[in-house]
Amino acid sequence: MSTITSEIQALGEDFRGELVHPGEPSYDELRKVWNGSIDRRPGLIARCTGVADIRAALAFARRTGGPVAVRGGGHSFPGHSTCDGGILLDLAPLKGIRVDPVRRTARAQAGVLLGELDRETQAFGLAAPSGIVTHTGVAGLTLGGGIGWLMRKYGLSIDNLLSVDLVTAEGELVTASEDVNADLFWGIRGGGGNFGIVTEFEFQLHPVGPIVYAGPIMWPMEQSPELLRFYRDWITDIPDELTTAVIHRWIPALPAIPAEFHGRPVVVVVACYAGAVEDGEQVIAPLKAFAPPLLDLCLPKPFVAHQAMFDPSFPHGWWYYMRSCDVAELSDDVVDIAAARGLAISSPLTSYPIFHLGGAISRVPADSMAFGDRSSGHTFNFVGATTGQDGFAAEREWVRDSWRAIEPHQVGAYVNFLTDEGEDRIRSAYGASTYDRLKDLKRKYDPGNLFQLNQNIPPH
Numbered sequence: 001m002s003t004i005t006s007e008i009q010a011l012g013e014d015f016r017g018e019l020v021h022p023g024e025p026s027y028d029e030l031r032k033v034w035n036g037s038i039d040r041r042p043g044l045i046a047r048c049t050g051v052a053d054i055r056a057a058l059a060f061a062r063r064t065g066g067p068v069a070v071r072g073g074g075h076s077f078p079g080h081s082t083c084d085g086g087i088l089l090d091l092a093p094l095k096g097i098r099v100d101p102v103r104r105t106a107r108a109q110a111g112v113l114l115g116e117l118d119r120e121t122q123a124f125g126l127a128a129p130s131g132i133v134t135h136t137g138v139a140g141l142t143l144g145g146g147i148g149w150l151m152r153k154y155g156l157s158i159d160n161l162l163s164v165d166l167v168t169a170e171g172e173l174v175t176a177s178e179d180v181n182a183d184l185f186w187g188i189r190g191g192g193g194n195f196g197i198v199t200e201f202e203f204q205l206h207p208v209g210p211i212v213y214a215g216p217i218m219w220p221m222e223q224s225p226e227l228l229r230f231y232r233d234w235i236t237d238i239p240d241e242l243t244t245a246v247i248h249r250w251i252p253a254l255p256a257i258p259a260e261f262h263g264r265p266v267v268v269v270v271a272c273y274a275g276a277v278e279d280g281e282q283v284i285a286p287l288k289a290f291a292p293p294l295l296d297l298c299l300p301k302p303f304v305a306h307q308a309m310f311d312p313s314f315p316h317g318w319w320y321y322m323r324s325c326d327v328a329e330l331s332d333d334v335v336d337i338a339a340a341r342g343l344a345i346s347s348p349l350t351s352y353p354i355f356h357l358g359g360a361i362s363r364v365p366a367d368s369m370a371f372g373d374r375s376s377g378h379t380f381n382f383v384g385a386t387t388g389q390d391g392f393a394a395e396r397e398w399v400r401d402s403w404r405a406i407e408p409h410q411v412g413a414y415v416n417f418l419t420d421e422g423e424d425r426i427r428s429a430y431g432a433s434t435y436d437r438l439k440d441l442k443r444k445y446d447p448g449n450l451f452q453l454n455q456n457i458p459p460h
Contacts (some may be wrong), residue, residue, distance in 0.1 A: 004064060007060060007063055007064050008044065008060075010060075011046075011056055011057065011059075011060040014052075014056040014059075015046065015053055015056050015057070016049050016050070016052065016053055017046065017047045017048050017049040017050075017053045017093060018046075018047040019044060019045070019046055019047075020044070020045040020046075020047065021044060021045075022041060022043070027045065030045050030047070030090065031045060031082060031088070032074075032316070032317070033071065033074040033075075033076065033079060033081050033082050034073070034074050034075045034076075034135070034314075034316050034317075034320075035075075035076075035077060035079060035318075035319070035320045036316075036317040036318050036319045036320075036388065037319040037320060037321065037389075037392065038078075038079030038082065040079065040082045040083055040084045041084055041085075042069065042082060042083055042084070042085070042086060042087060042088035043066060043085045043086055043087065044086075044087045044088070045087075045088045045090055046060075046087055046088065046089050046090065047090045047092065047093055048089055048090065048091055048093065048094065049093050049094070050094070050199075051165075051167060051173055051199055054089060054091075054167050054197055054199065055167060055171040055173070057087060057089050058089075058167065058169065058171050058197075058450070059171055060087060061086070061087050061450065062169075062450065064087075066085055066086035066087060067083045067084075067085060067086030067087075067452075067453060068083070068086060068087055068089065068450055068451065068452075068453065069081055069082050069083040069086065069087070069088045069089065069453045070088075070089045070091065070193055070197055070451070070453070071088060071089065071090050071091060071092070071137075072091050072092070072110050072111060072112075072137030072138065072139035072140050073092075073111075073113050073114075073135065073136050073137020073138070073139070073140060073141075074092075074137065075133075075135075075136045075137055075140060075141070076140060077320060077322055077417070077418075077419055078418075078419040078420045080193075080453045080454050080455075081140070081453075083453060089197065091109075091110040091111045091139070091197075091199075092111040093111055094109035094110045094111035094112070094199065095109060095111050095112055095116065096108070096109040096112075096200075097109070097112055097116065097117060097120045099120050099121055099123070099124060099126070099205070101124040101126065104126055104204065104205040104206070104207075105162065105202060105203065105204060105205060106120065106121055106126075106128055106202070106203050106205055107200055107201065107202050107203075108138050108200065108201050108203065109199065109200050109201075110137075110138075110139045110197070110198055110199050110200065110201075111137070111139075112137070112138045112139075113134060113135050113136065113137055113138065114130045114131055114133070114134045114135070114136050114137075114138060114141065114307070115134030115135065115304070115307065115308060117130065117138055118130070118134065118303070118304050118307050119304065121205055122208075122209060122210055122302075122303060122304055124205075125207055125208070125209060125210055126205035126206065126207060126208065127150060127205060127206060127208035127209065127303065128157065128160055128203040128204070128205055128206075129146060129148055129150040129151055129154045129155060129156060129157050129159070129160055129206075130142075130146060130148050130150075130157055130307075131146060131147070131148045131157075132147075132148050132149065132307070132309075132310050133310050133311055133314050134307055134308045134311055135311060135316070138201060139193075139198055139201070140192075140193070140416070141157060141416065142157040142158060142161060142201060143158075143188055143189075143190075143191070143192045143193055143198065144190065144192050144414075144415045144416035144455075145157065145158055145190055145371050145414060145415065145416055146158055146416075147355060147357075147379065147414065147416075148243075149214070149243050149272035149274075149306065149307065150206070150208065150243065150272070150274050151243055151357070151359070151360065151361055152240045152241070152242065152243045152356070152357075152358060152359030152360060152361065153206075153240045153241050153243070153274040153275075153359065153360055154206050154274070154360055155360040155361055155364060156361060156364075156371065157203075158189035158190060158369060158371060159360070159361070159364055160203050160204040160205075160206075161189060161201060161202070161203060161204075162177060162202040162203065162204055163175060163176065163177035163180075163185070163201075163202040164176050164177075164185070164188060164198045164199075164200065164201055164202070165198065165199045165200040166184070166188070166195070166196040166197065166198045166199065167196055167197045167199060168195070168196045168445055168446070169196065169445065169446040169448065169450040169451065173199075174196075176188060183441060183444075184196075184441070184445065185369075186368070186369050186370060186441075187370050187437075187438060187441040187445075188370075189369035189370055189371060190369055190370035190371030190372065190415065190430075191370040191438050191441070191457065192415065192454045192455050193451055193453075193454045194438070194442055194446065194451055194454055194455075194456065194457050195441060195442065195445040195446055195451070196445060196446070196451065197451075206274075208274055208303055209302065209303035209304075210302055210303055210304075211277060211300050211301065211302060211303070212272060212273060212274065212277065212280070212300070212301065212302075212303045212306060213271075213272075213273045213277045213279075213280030213281055213284065213298070213299065213300055214270075214271060214272040214273060214280075214298065214299075214301060214303075214306040215270065215271065215297040215298035215299055215301060215306065215309070216247075216268045216269070216270045216271075216295075216297050216298065216309070217268065217269050217270075217271070217284075217287065217288060217293050217295075217296050217297070217298050218251065218261075218266040218267070218268045218293055218294045218295040218296075218297075219266060219267050219268075219290075219291060219293055219294055220264070220265070220266060220267075220294055221248065221265035221266055221267055221342055221343060222343075223267060223291060224248065224267040224338065224339035224342050224343070225335060225336065225339045226291075227246075227267055227269070227290060227291075228246065228267075228330060228335040228338060228339065229330075229332075229335055230287075230290045231244075231246060231269060231287070231330070232329070232330040232335070234286060234287060234290075235356055238283060239275075239283060240359040240360055241273050241274045241275035241279070241280070241283070242271060242272070242273050242274075242280070242283055242284070243271070243272050243274070243356065243359075244269055244270065244271045244272075244356045245269070245270050245353045245354060245355045245356065246267065246268070246269055246270075246338075246353065246354040246356075247267070247268040247269075247270060247351055247352065247353045247354075248265075248266075248267055248268075248338070248339075248341070248342030248345060248351065248352055249265075249266065249268065249313075249342075249345065249350070249351030249352075250263050250264065250265050250266070250345065250347075250348045250351075251263060251264045251266055251295070252312065252313055252348070253348075254312055256297070257295065257297075261294070261295055263348060264294065265342070265343070265345065266294060266295075267339075267342060269287060270309075270353075271284055271287070271298055272306055277300045284298060313349075313351065314385075317387075318349065318385050318386065318387055318388075319385065319386045319387070319388060319389065319392045320383060320384070320385050321383075321384045321385075321392070321395065321396040321399050321419075322381060322382060322383045322384070322399060322417065322419065323382050323399050323400065323402070323403035323419065324379065324380060324381040324382065324413060324414060324417035324418065325379075325380055325403070325406060325407065325409075325410035325411075325412070325413050326357075326373070326376035326377075326378065326379050326380075326410060326411050326412040326413055326414065327376065327377060327378050327380065327406070327409045327410060327411060328375075328376060328377050328409075328411045329377045329378070330354075330377070330378060331409070333409065334406070334409050337405045337406055337409075338354065338380075338406075340405070341382070341398075341401075341402040341405060341406075344398060344401070344402075345398070346394070346398070347384070347385070347386065347391065347394075347395055347398075349385040349386060349387070349395075350383065350384045350385050350395050350398060351383055351385075352380065352381055352382040352383055352402065353380075353381055354378050354379070354380055354381075355378060355379040355381070356377075356378055357374075357376055357377060357378060357379060358377060361374055362374050362375060367434075370430065370434055370437075370438055371415075372412050372413065372414070372415065372429050372430050372431060372434070373411070373412040373431060375411075376411055376412050379414050379417070380406055381414075381417050382398075382399045382402040382403060383399070384396050384398055384399040412428070412429060412431075413425070413428065413429040414429075415429050415430070415455050418455055423456075423458070426455050426456070426457065429455075435457070438457045439457055439458070439459060442457050442458070442459040443459040443460075446459065447459050
């Protein structure tokens with residue numbers, strides 16, 4: 001009997017979840033991640049049902065020395081939530097959610113998706129700031145920062161994180177908060193999965209909805225330069241309750257959109273007002289008056305419906321490639337680049353949002369957690385997409401051309417939007433002093449770099 005076989009047998013004796021091997025009927029389905037361009041084959045998939053399973057799987061990984069991948073929702077753009085060979089710890093079975101409507105808190109396990117958390121919190125008219133696609137995992141999104149539709153009013157996901165339970169590389173279960181293991185709590189808020197496997201998150205909740213004034217307003221793509229200049233001036237005086245993003249794309253063929261608009265190139269402002277509906281209508285009125293919209297779907301709707309708006313545009317299995325950066329402001333040069341890159345889109349699936357930052361995000365002290373620079377004005381995220389391999393090279397080149405055009409104006413980056421771009425890029429995203437502090441923390445909690453399938457901060 002080989003050593004690896006005996007180790008797998010030993011793991012099976014300690015493991016309550018499911019161990020899936022290559023060749024088994026469910027293997028090919030379970031090894032898939034959201035980005036269809038990632039095609040990797042783990043040596044073993046360990047579907048964990050609790051902390052004991054995670055500890056047993058990590059012990060197996062330490063003994064066998066293979067790579068360790070950790071998957072929550074599996075949305076990592078560069079495919080860090082899977083591996084070739086080694087072991088994939090699949091946390092999808094960890095679905096526990098507990099809402100305390102009195103304290104306005106929620107506890108969510110590591111396999112919870114954003115839409116699942118929204119469903120439970122909105123039952124009490126509450127929400128935790130999270131992302132923009134509901135089948136994204138809470139874990140990965142939060143550990144990298146967590147931008148979304150509530151961020152200008154209530155901050156990033158990490159700004160609302162109260163505590164975590166985490167399994168270290170040595171298999172120790174620890175709690176981290178402002179009062180317990182504060183150094184670790186500082187690091188995991190922005191430092192990703194470098195320091196251990198978070199098994200449970202505790203969030204502060206806020207009153208939101210259940211009805212919000214939100215949705216997309218669309219104009220013909222040719223109006224992008226004028227719209228962006230108007231938008232740049234308009235957002236200087238909007239309240240924190242309003243979060244917006246400008247998107248260049250072709251109108252998708254969705255049931256909610258009349259067929260005559262499908263495939264039209266448009267520039268879109270998507271808005272979400274985290275306050276009274278009537279106030280949101282008044283605040284957004286000047287934008288709607290900029291010029292007659294081609295299509296106006298910004299209106300009162302359930303918050304959960306708005307949260308799920310982008311789901312059809314980013315389904316599982318499509319091929320995705322992206323590059324991203326932050327800019328300080330929408331200068332005339334940046335506006336011209338943004339408009340030109342929109343007009344260069346040649347695929348009905350490719351798009352790019354420009355997220356408006358500021359508000360509550362910028363008021364969190366820069367050294368209070370490991371997240372990068374909070375002074376940026378906007379985040380660009382160029383996303384090329386196809387249904388499969390056909391045409392993917394062309395969309396990837398559009399992304400690279402777009403990145404090269406905007407790169408001279410970059411002032412930072414959102415770590416969750418990075419691909420495999422090297423240590424210098426990661427250091428730049430955090431800033432030198434934060435990065436050095438993260439390396440010290442890595443040496444303390446994961447000196448052997450067991451957790452390296454992430455935006456890795458090597459200990460040495």
